[in-house]
Amino acid sequence: MSSWREERRRDNAAEAEERRKTQAFQAQLRRDERRELGKEKRDEKAQRRRERAQRRQARAARREKNLTPGNVYRKGTLGLVTLSALASLPAQVLHFVAIHWMLFPIGPAVEGAAWVMAAGVAYADERKLPAWVRWLLRGLSLSAAGFAANINYQYGLSLTDHGVSAGNAQVAGLGLAAVTLGGPLFFEVRQWVLTLTASTTDPKKRAEEKARAKHEKQRRNTFKAVADRQKQLLLAAPFGTLTPEDAWTRAWWDIEGAPLGVTADVIADRLDAESDVSAVLAHAEQTPERIAVELLLADLFGPNGGGDGGGSGTAAGKPSGGPRGGTPKSRTALGGKGKGPDRSTTDTEPQKPLAEADLKAVRKLAEALGGTDRLSARNVREAVGCRNEYALRLRDAVRTEKKD
Incomplete structure:
Protein backbone atom coordinates (compact mmCIF):
# COMPACT_ATOMS: atom_id res chain seq x y z
CA MET A 1 0.00 0.00 0.00
CA SER A 2 2.77 2.35 0.95
CA SER A 3 4.49 1.67 -2.34
CA TRP A 4 1.33 2.47 -4.23
CA ARG A 5 0.96 5.75 -2.39
CA GLU A 6 4.58 6.61 -3.06
CA GLU A 7 4.08 5.87 -6.72
CA ARG A 8 0.96 8.00 -6.71
CA ARG A 9 2.79 10.93 -5.14
CA ARG A 10 5.53 10.70 -7.76
CA ASP A 11 2.92 10.70 -10.52
CA ASN A 12 1.19 13.72 -9.04
CA ALA A 13 4.50 15.51 -8.68
CA ALA A 14 5.39 14.69 -12.29
CA GLU A 15 2.01 15.92 -13.47
CA ALA A 16 2.38 19.11 -11.47
CA GLU A 17 5.84 19.68 -12.92
CA GLU A 18 4.49 19.07 -16.39
CA ARG A 19 1.66 21.54 -15.79
CA ARG A 20 4.14 24.07 -14.47
CA LYS A 21 6.37 23.71 -17.52
CA THR A 22 3.37 23.94 -19.81
CA GLN A 23 2.13 27.10 -18.08
CA ALA A 24 5.63 28.61 -18.18
CA PHE A 25 5.91 27.78 -21.87
CA GLN A 26 2.51 29.30 -22.60
CA ALA A 27 3.41 32.40 -20.61
CA GLN A 28 6.64 32.72 -22.57
CA LEU A 29 4.69 32.38 -25.81
CA ARG A 30 2.29 35.12 -24.72
CA ARG A 31 5.23 37.37 -23.80
CA ASP A 32 6.87 36.69 -27.17
CA GLU A 33 3.62 37.45 -28.95
CA ARG A 34 3.23 40.69 -27.03
CA ARG A 35 6.81 41.69 -27.83
CA GLU A 36 6.32 40.80 -31.48
CA LEU A 37 3.06 42.73 -31.59
CA GLY A 38 4.69 45.72 -29.93
CA LYS A 39 7.58 45.59 -32.40
CA GLU A 40 5.16 45.48 -35.31
CA LYS A 41 3.28 48.47 -33.95
CA ARG A 42 6.53 50.39 -33.46
CA ASP A 43 7.63 49.50 -37.00
CA GLU A 44 4.25 50.66 -38.36
CA LYS A 45 4.52 53.96 -36.50
CA ALA A 46 8.09 54.45 -37.72
CA GLN A 47 6.98 53.66 -41.28
CA ARG A 48 4.12 56.16 -41.02
CA ARG A 49 6.56 58.78 -39.72
CA ARG A 50 8.93 58.11 -42.62
CA GLU A 51 6.09 58.33 -45.12
CA ARG A 52 4.90 61.63 -43.64
CA ALA A 53 8.45 62.98 -43.80
CA GLN A 54 8.76 61.87 -47.42
CA ARG A 55 5.46 63.52 -48.30
CA ARG A 56 6.57 66.75 -46.63
CA GLN A 57 9.85 66.64 -48.52
CA ALA A 58 8.02 65.98 -51.80
CA ARG A 59 5.66 68.91 -51.17
CA ALA A 60 8.61 71.14 -50.30
CA ALA A 61 10.43 70.07 -53.47
CA ARG A 62 7.33 70.77 -55.57
CA ARG A 63 6.89 74.18 -53.98
CA GLU A 64 10.53 75.00 -54.53
CA LYS A 65 10.29 73.86 -58.15
CA ASN A 66 7.06 75.74 -58.79
CA LEU A 67 8.30 78.92 -57.15
CA THR A 68 11.47 79.25 -59.20
CA PRO A 69 11.73 82.56 -61.07
CA GLY A 70 11.34 80.80 -64.40
CA ASN A 71 8.12 79.02 -63.43
CA VAL A 72 6.69 82.11 -61.77
CA TYR A 73 7.41 84.13 -64.91
CA ARG A 74 5.95 81.54 -67.29
CA LYS A 75 2.81 80.84 -65.28
CA GLY A 76 2.37 84.46 -64.24
CA THR A 77 2.55 85.60 -67.86
CA LEU A 78 -0.07 83.06 -68.88
CA GLY A 79 -2.33 84.23 -66.04
CA LEU A 80 -1.91 87.85 -67.09
CA VAL A 81 -2.64 86.96 -70.70
CA THR A 82 -5.79 85.09 -69.63
CA LEU A 83 -7.03 88.10 -67.66
CA SER A 84 -6.36 90.37 -70.64
CA ALA A 85 -8.43 88.12 -72.90
CA LEU A 86 -11.29 87.96 -70.39
CA ALA A 87 -11.28 91.76 -70.06
CA SER A 88 -11.17 92.59 -73.78
CA LEU A 89 -13.46 89.92 -75.27
CA PRO A 90 -16.80 90.96 -73.65
CA ALA A 91 -16.50 94.53 -74.93
CA GLN A 92 -16.01 93.31 -78.48
CA VAL A 93 -18.94 90.91 -78.25
CA LEU A 94 -21.23 93.68 -76.89
CA HIS A 95 -20.04 96.10 -79.56
CA PHE A 96 -20.91 93.82 -82.47
CA VAL A 97 -24.11 92.47 -80.88
CA ALA A 98 -25.29 96.06 -80.46
CA ILE A 99 -25.01 96.42 -84.23
CA HIS A 100 -26.78 93.12 -84.97
CA TRP A 101 -27.03 89.87 -83.08
CA MET A 102 -25.71 87.91 -86.06
CA LEU A 103 -22.34 89.69 -85.70
CA PHE A 104 -21.68 87.90 -82.41
CA PRO A 105 -18.85 85.64 -83.79
CA ILE A 106 -16.81 88.59 -85.07
CA GLY A 107 -15.54 89.57 -81.64
CA PRO A 108 -14.21 86.11 -80.65
CA ALA A 109 -12.83 85.64 -84.18
CA VAL A 110 -10.83 88.89 -84.09
CA GLU A 111 -9.55 88.24 -80.57
CA GLY A 112 -8.84 84.59 -81.39
CA ALA A 113 -6.91 85.56 -84.54
CA ALA A 114 -4.49 87.60 -82.45
CA TRP A 115 -3.91 84.70 -80.08
CA VAL A 116 -3.65 82.05 -82.77
CA MET A 117 -1.03 84.07 -84.65
CA ALA A 118 0.89 84.60 -81.37
CA ALA A 119 0.84 80.84 -80.78
CA GLY A 120 2.06 80.41 -84.38
CA VAL A 121 5.13 82.48 -83.53
CA ALA A 122 5.89 80.12 -80.64
CA TYR A 123 5.45 77.13 -82.93
CA ALA A 124 7.75 78.68 -85.55
CA ASP A 125 10.41 79.21 -82.87
CA GLU A 126 10.06 75.62 -81.72
CA ARG A 127 10.45 74.28 -85.25
CA LYS A 128 13.21 76.80 -86.09
CA LEU A 129 11.37 78.05 -89.16
CA PRO A 130 12.83 80.91 -91.22
CA ALA A 131 12.75 84.36 -89.65
CA TRP A 132 10.36 85.79 -92.24
CA VAL A 133 7.69 83.28 -91.15
CA ARG A 134 7.94 84.47 -87.56
CA TRP A 135 7.79 88.14 -88.48
CA LEU A 136 4.80 87.53 -90.75
CA LEU A 137 2.96 85.82 -87.91
CA ARG A 138 3.90 88.65 -85.55
CA GLY A 139 2.56 91.20 -88.00
CA LEU A 140 -0.74 89.35 -88.38
CA SER A 141 -1.09 88.97 -84.60
CA LEU A 142 -0.46 92.65 -83.91
CA SER A 143 -2.80 93.67 -86.74
CA ALA A 144 -5.66 91.65 -85.30
CA ALA A 145 -4.88 92.90 -81.79
CA GLY A 146 -4.75 96.50 -83.02
CA PHE A 147 -8.12 96.15 -84.76
CA ALA A 148 -9.64 94.67 -81.60
CA ALA A 149 -8.05 97.42 -79.47
CA ASN A 150 -9.61 100.12 -81.68
CA ILE A 151 -13.04 98.49 -81.34
CA ASN A 152 -12.70 98.32 -77.57
CA TYR A 153 -11.57 101.93 -77.41
CA GLN A 154 -14.62 103.02 -79.37
CA TYR A 155 -16.80 100.91 -77.13
CA GLY A 156 -15.31 102.59 -74.06
CA LEU A 157 -16.07 106.03 -75.46
CA SER A 158 -19.65 104.95 -76.18
CA LEU A 159 -20.28 104.39 -72.48
CA THR A 160 -21.22 108.07 -72.25
CA ASP A 161 -24.58 106.99 -73.68
CA HIS A 162 -25.12 104.91 -70.54
CA GLY A 163 -24.63 107.77 -68.10
CA VAL A 164 -20.82 107.50 -67.73
CA SER A 165 -18.91 110.76 -67.71
CA ALA A 166 -16.71 111.60 -70.68
CA GLY A 167 -13.52 111.35 -68.61
CA ASN A 168 -14.41 107.95 -67.21
CA ALA A 169 -15.49 106.73 -70.64
CA GLN A 170 -12.14 107.73 -72.11
CA VAL A 171 -10.28 105.96 -69.29
CA ALA A 172 -12.40 102.85 -69.88
CA GLY A 173 -11.65 102.98 -73.60
CA LEU A 174 -7.92 103.36 -73.02
CA GLY A 175 -7.96 100.52 -70.49
CA LEU A 176 -9.81 98.18 -72.86
CA ALA A 177 -7.44 99.04 -75.70
CA ALA A 178 -4.42 98.50 -73.44
CA VAL A 179 -5.47 95.05 -72.27
CA THR A 180 -6.41 94.06 -75.83
CA LEU A 181 -2.94 94.95 -77.12
CA GLY A 182 -1.13 93.97 -73.93
CA GLY A 183 -2.16 90.33 -73.98
CA PRO A 184 -0.50 89.42 -77.32
CA LEU A 185 2.45 91.70 -76.53
CA PHE A 186 3.04 90.03 -73.16
CA PHE A 187 2.80 86.63 -74.82
CA GLU A 188 5.31 87.68 -77.47
CA VAL A 189 7.76 88.97 -74.86
CA ARG A 190 7.35 85.70 -72.98
CA GLN A 191 8.23 83.79 -76.13
CA TRP A 192 11.32 85.93 -76.72
CA VAL A 193 12.52 85.30 -73.17
CA LEU A 194 11.96 81.54 -73.49
CA THR A 195 13.79 81.43 -76.83
CA LEU A 196 16.79 83.34 -75.46
CA THR A 197 16.81 81.13 -72.36
CA ALA A 198 16.84 77.98 -74.48
CA SER A 199 19.73 79.31 -76.58
CA THR A 200 21.83 80.04 -73.48
CA THR A 201 20.96 76.88 -71.53
CA ASP A 202 23.93 74.94 -72.91
CA PRO A 203 26.57 77.43 -74.12
CA LYS A 204 29.18 74.69 -74.61
CA GLY A 257 44.83 59.12 -104.21
CA ALA A 258 46.16 59.05 -100.65
CA PRO A 259 44.91 58.75 -97.05
CA LEU A 260 42.96 61.60 -95.49
CA GLY A 261 45.03 64.79 -95.21
CA VAL A 262 47.79 63.57 -97.57
CA THR A 263 48.34 64.91 -101.09
CA ALA A 264 50.89 64.33 -103.85
CA ASP A 265 52.72 67.52 -102.86
CA VAL A 266 52.90 66.38 -99.24
CA ILE A 267 54.37 63.01 -100.27
CA ALA A 268 56.93 64.72 -102.57
CA ASP A 269 57.97 67.14 -99.83
CA ARG A 270 58.30 64.29 -97.35
CA LEU A 271 60.49 62.25 -99.69
CA ASP A 272 62.68 65.27 -100.38
CA ALA A 273 63.09 65.94 -96.67
CA GLU A 274 63.91 62.30 -95.92
CA SER A 275 66.47 62.31 -98.72
CA ASP A 276 68.09 65.46 -97.35
CA VAL A 277 68.24 64.01 -93.84
CA SER A 278 69.64 60.70 -95.11
CA ALA A 279 72.32 62.53 -97.07
CA VAL A 280 73.39 64.60 -94.07
CA LEU A 281 73.44 61.63 -91.72
CA ALA A 282 75.32 59.46 -94.20
CA HIS A 283 77.95 62.18 -94.60
CA ALA A 284 78.39 63.15 -90.97
CA GLU A 285 77.07 60.07 -89.10
CA GLN A 286 76.07 62.42 -86.33
CA THR A 287 73.17 61.65 -83.98
CA PRO A 288 72.17 63.09 -80.62
CA GLU A 289 73.40 59.87 -79.00
CA ARG A 290 76.77 60.19 -80.72
CA ILE A 291 77.21 63.76 -79.54
CA ALA A 292 76.35 62.73 -75.96
CA VAL A 293 78.91 59.90 -76.05
CA GLU A 294 81.57 62.22 -77.46
CA LEU A 295 81.02 64.69 -74.65
CA LEU A 296 81.25 61.87 -72.10
CA LEU A 297 84.46 60.56 -73.59
CA ALA A 298 85.92 64.04 -73.69
CA ASP A 299 85.29 64.31 -69.95
CA LEU A 300 86.76 60.85 -69.30
CA PHE A 301 89.89 60.93 -71.46
CA GLY A 302 90.47 64.62 -72.03
CA PRO A 303 90.62 66.45 -75.36
CA ASN A 304 93.99 64.85 -76.29
CA GLY A 305 93.25 61.26 -75.16
CA GLY A 306 93.41 58.24 -77.46
CA GLY A 307 95.52 58.08 -80.57
CA ASP A 308 95.46 58.28 -84.27
CA GLY A 309 94.69 55.09 -86.06
CA GLY A 310 96.09 56.43 -89.30
CA GLY A 311 94.45 54.78 -92.21
CA SER A 312 91.93 53.09 -89.93
CA GLY A 313 90.02 56.33 -89.69
CA THR A 314 90.38 56.84 -85.93
CA ALA A 315 90.05 60.20 -84.25
CA ALA A 316 89.99 59.86 -80.47
CA GLY A 317 90.57 63.57 -79.85
CA LYS A 318 88.09 66.34 -80.57
CA PRO A 319 88.98 68.06 -83.82
CA SER A 320 88.94 71.81 -83.93
CA GLY A 321 86.88 71.89 -87.07
CA GLY A 322 83.72 70.10 -85.85
CA PRO A 323 82.29 67.40 -83.58
CA ARG A 324 84.46 64.63 -82.22
CA GLY A 325 85.21 62.01 -84.80
CA GLY A 326 85.01 64.36 -87.78
CA THR A 327 84.65 62.76 -91.16
CA PRO A 328 86.71 59.54 -91.41
CA LYS A 329 89.25 59.38 -94.21
CA SER A 330 87.57 56.24 -95.50
CA ARG A 331 84.38 58.18 -96.31
CA THR A 332 83.87 59.40 -99.85
CA ALA A 333 81.54 61.84 -101.47
CA LEU A 334 77.87 61.03 -101.60
CA GLY A 335 76.67 59.21 -104.66
CA GLY A 336 73.64 61.46 -104.97
CA LYS A 337 70.74 63.01 -103.06
CA GLY A 338 69.31 60.55 -100.58
CA LYS A 339 72.05 57.94 -101.18
CA GLY A 340 74.71 56.70 -98.80
CA PRO A 341 78.47 57.00 -99.32
CA ASP A 342 80.04 55.11 -102.16
CA ARG A 343 81.70 52.05 -100.54
CA SER A 344 82.83 50.43 -103.77
CA THR A 345 86.48 51.35 -103.09
CA THR A 346 86.71 51.07 -99.32
CA ASP A 347 84.99 47.70 -99.12
CA THR A 348 87.68 46.11 -101.30
CA GLU A 349 90.59 47.51 -99.28
CA PRO A 350 92.60 44.97 -97.19
CA GLN A 351 92.16 45.04 -93.43
CA LYS A 352 94.63 47.32 -91.68
CA PRO A 353 96.22 46.48 -88.38
CA LEU A 354 94.64 47.70 -85.17
CA ALA A 355 96.28 50.81 -83.81
CA GLU A 356 97.58 50.57 -80.26
CA ALA A 357 96.10 53.97 -79.45
CA ASP A 358 92.67 52.73 -80.53
CA LEU A 359 93.04 49.59 -78.42
CA LYS A 360 94.04 51.73 -75.45
CA ALA A 361 90.97 53.94 -75.93
CA VAL A 362 88.70 50.90 -76.07
CA ARG A 363 90.28 49.45 -72.91
CA LYS A 364 89.57 52.72 -71.09
CA LEU A 365 86.03 52.66 -72.41
CA ALA A 366 85.55 49.12 -71.09
CA GLU A 367 86.80 50.22 -67.66
CA ALA A 368 84.46 53.19 -67.68
CA LEU A 369 81.49 51.02 -68.66
CA GLY A 370 82.30 48.33 -66.07
CA GLY A 371 83.57 45.45 -68.20
CA THR A 372 84.24 44.29 -71.73
CA ASP A 373 80.85 42.60 -71.89
CA ARG A 374 79.33 46.08 -72.06
CA LEU A 375 81.30 46.96 -75.17
CA SER A 376 79.34 47.16 -78.40
CA ALA A 377 80.22 48.07 -81.93
CA ARG A 378 78.28 51.27 -81.58
CA ASN A 379 79.92 52.65 -78.42
CA VAL A 380 83.36 51.60 -79.71
CA ARG A 381 82.64 53.35 -83.00
CA GLU A 382 81.53 56.44 -81.15
CA ALA A 383 84.58 56.40 -78.88
CA VAL A 384 87.18 55.88 -81.57
CA GLY A 385 85.48 57.51 -84.54
CA CYS A 386 85.85 54.72 -87.06
CA ARG A 387 83.85 52.51 -89.35
CA ASN A 388 81.68 49.70 -88.04
CA GLU A 389 83.98 46.92 -89.33
CA TYR A 390 87.01 48.43 -87.59
CA ALA A 391 84.99 48.93 -84.37
CA LEU A 392 83.99 45.26 -84.36
CA ARG A 393 87.62 44.18 -84.66
CA LEU A 394 88.63 46.51 -81.81
CA ARG A 395 85.85 45.20 -79.56
CA ASP A 396 86.70 41.55 -80.26
CA ALA A 397 90.38 42.19 -79.67
CA VAL A 398 89.82 43.80 -76.25
CA ARG A 399 87.44 41.01 -75.25
CA THR A 400 90.01 38.41 -76.27
CA GLU A 401 92.71 40.15 -74.18
CA LYS A 402 90.39 40.10 -71.16
CA LYS A 403 89.76 36.37 -71.52
CA ASP A 404 93.47 35.61 -71.87
Missing part, protein backbone atom coordinates in the same frame (compact mmCIF):
# COMPACT_ATOMS: atom_id res chain seq x y z
CA LYS A 205 26.90 72.77 -76.96
CA ARG A 206 26.00 75.94 -78.84
CA ALA A 207 29.69 76.88 -79.19
CA GLU A 208 30.49 73.36 -80.41
CA GLU A 209 27.74 73.50 -83.02
CA LYS A 210 28.97 76.89 -84.20
CA ALA A 211 32.58 75.67 -84.43
CA ARG A 212 31.45 72.53 -86.27
CA ALA A 213 29.50 74.59 -88.83
CA LYS A 214 32.50 76.90 -89.35
CA HIS A 215 34.83 73.93 -89.82
CA GLU A 216 32.48 72.33 -92.34
CA LYS A 217 32.22 75.57 -94.31
CA GLN A 218 35.99 76.11 -94.39
CA ARG A 219 36.62 72.49 -95.39
CA ARG A 220 34.20 72.68 -98.29
CA ASN A 221 35.61 76.01 -99.50
CA THR A 222 39.20 74.74 -99.29
CA PHE A 223 38.68 71.32 -100.89
CA LYS A 224 35.89 71.97 -103.38
CA ALA A 225 36.67 68.94 -105.57
CA VAL A 226 36.58 66.61 -102.55
CA ALA A 227 33.33 68.21 -101.39
CA ASP A 228 31.73 67.65 -104.80
CA ARG A 229 32.86 64.01 -104.80
CA GLN A 230 31.49 63.56 -101.27
CA LYS A 231 28.12 64.86 -102.45
CA GLN A 232 28.17 62.38 -105.33
CA LEU A 233 28.91 59.49 -102.97
CA LEU A 234 26.13 60.45 -100.57
CA LEU A 235 23.62 60.74 -103.40
CA ALA A 236 24.73 57.48 -105.00
CA ALA A 237 24.56 55.44 -101.79
CA PRO A 238 21.21 54.34 -100.32
CA PHE A 239 19.87 56.83 -97.81
CA GLY A 240 21.44 56.44 -94.36
CA THR A 241 23.96 53.75 -95.36
CA LEU A 242 26.93 56.14 -95.70
CA THR A 243 27.85 58.75 -93.12
CA PRO A 244 29.17 62.16 -94.26
CA GLU A 245 32.58 61.55 -92.65
CA ASP A 246 33.01 58.15 -94.32
CA ALA A 247 31.97 59.71 -97.61
CA TRP A 248 34.54 62.49 -97.12
CA THR A 249 37.32 59.95 -96.46
CA ARG A 250 36.45 57.99 -99.60
CA ALA A 251 36.13 61.19 -101.64
CA TRP A 252 39.58 62.33 -100.48
CA TRP A 253 41.09 59.03 -101.61
CA ASP A 254 39.32 59.27 -104.97
CA ILE A 255 40.54 62.83 -105.61
CA GLU A 256 43.98 62.84 -103.97
